[in-house]
Amino acid sequence: MKTLTLSAILLGLTLASPSQAENPADLNDLQIAHVAYIADNIDIRYAHLALAMTSNKEVRGFAETMIRDHEAVNQAALDLLAKLGASPEDNFLSQSLNEGAEVIIDKLSGLRGVEFDLAYAENELAYHKAVNGLIGDAFIPNIENAEVKALFEQGHKIFLRHEQHAANMVKALK
Amino acid sequence: MSKPLNRRCFLAYATGLPVAWATMSQGGLPDARTHVVEIVDLAFNPPILNVSIGDTVKWVNHDLSPHTATASDDSWDTQELVKGQSGEIEITAATFPRYFCAYHPSMEGEFVISSG
Numbered sequence: 392m393k394t395l396t397l398s399a400i401l402l403g404l405t406l407a408s409p410s411q412a413e414n415p416a417d418l419n420d421l422q423i424a425h426v427a428y429i430a431d432n433i434d435i436r437y438a439h440l441a442l443a444m445t446s447n448k449e450v451r452g453f454a455e456t457m458i459r460d461h462e463a464v465n466q467a468a469l470d471l472l473a474k475l476g477a478s479p480e481d482n483f484l485s486q487s488l489n490e491g492a493e494v495i496i497d498k499l500s501g502l503r504g505v506e507f508d509l510a511y512a513e514n515e516l517a518y519h520k521a522v523n524g525l526i527g528d529a530f531i532p533n534i535e536n537a538e539v540k541a542l543f544e545q546g547h548k549i550f551l552r553h554e555q556h557a558a559n560m561v562k563a564l565k
Numbered sequence: 566m567s568k569p570l571n572r573r574c575f576l577a578y579a580t581g582l583p584v585a586w587a588t589m590s591q592g593g594l595p596d597a598r599t600h601v602v603e604i605v606d607l608a609f610n611p612p613i614l615n616v617s618i619g620d621t622v623k624w625v626n627h628d629l630s631p632h633t634a635t636a637s638d639d640s641w642d643t644q645e646l647v648k649g650q651s652g653e654i655e656i657t658a659a660t661f662p663r664y665f666c667a668y669h670p671s672m673e674g675e676f677v678i679s680s681g
């Protein structure tokens with residue numbers, strides 16, 4: 392529960408009133424798939440912003456990897472949903488993620504040079520940490536469909552590596 | 566080359582099971598082997614490979630994410646391997662023995678090259 396709360400804050404979620412039972416662990420498979428798709432696309436947007444803003448070779452390489460990997464995971468998710476004949480369902484968490492991303496993109500867009508690079512790297516670290524917490528603590532234990540669960544387990548391994556990569560990038564930029 | 570050996574090669578490929586090695590005959594070089602490195606869960610398996618000059622090393626990517634096998638000194642490169650794709654190099658006396666994934670730099674592998 393502690394991890395979930397921390398994740399919620401890092402993702403920029405507005406904290407719902409206690410009476411509202413909006414808990415990521417309560418989402419169904421199709422809502423979880425929607426969150427993952429949105430979360431992938433947000434990181435792809437951050438990466439495109441970084442490619443437009445940075446002149447640092449490491450940061451550029453990292454952003455290119457984010458686009459390549461998150462697009463691959465999204466494509467696999469779309470293929471699986473098509474095979475299952477299902478469509479992802481919009482939900483409170485997807486919406487909160489998108490709202491949080493708008494704020495962060497606004498903030499990052501105002502920065503230049505090494506200031507941008509460090510802020511982008513720190514956000515990538517925090518974002519992957521938060522999303523990995525969600526996937527590991529709230530999503531994987533609750534996904535019912537075995538194929539969807541397997542896909543999330545693969546994605547989780549990739550995103551944990553991204554988190555480690557982002558941590559190294561932050562260290563190098565400081 | 567004896568039949569049982571060939572069948573073992575065929576099975577190793579046909580079943581797609583992780584195999585650290587496969588003994589295959591190569592035209593003109595009767596002792597040359599093809600070694601298979603499986604890329605699974607963002608790791609090269611096996612990470613250390615004993616090879617001889619004239620052997621071929623083949624990487625097969627089983628991950629969702631694209632990877633490369635790239636010499637640490639940039640002297641050779643499989644280029645991008647998407648899921649299900651493979652790439653190979655031939656080992657020479659000059660082959661640089663350490664490599665990594667250009668997309669995920671913490672993925673590393675190496676060869677121990679003998680002149681056999």
Ligand SMILES: [Cu+2]
Nearest residue numbers: 632666668669
């Ligand atoms: Cu890689």
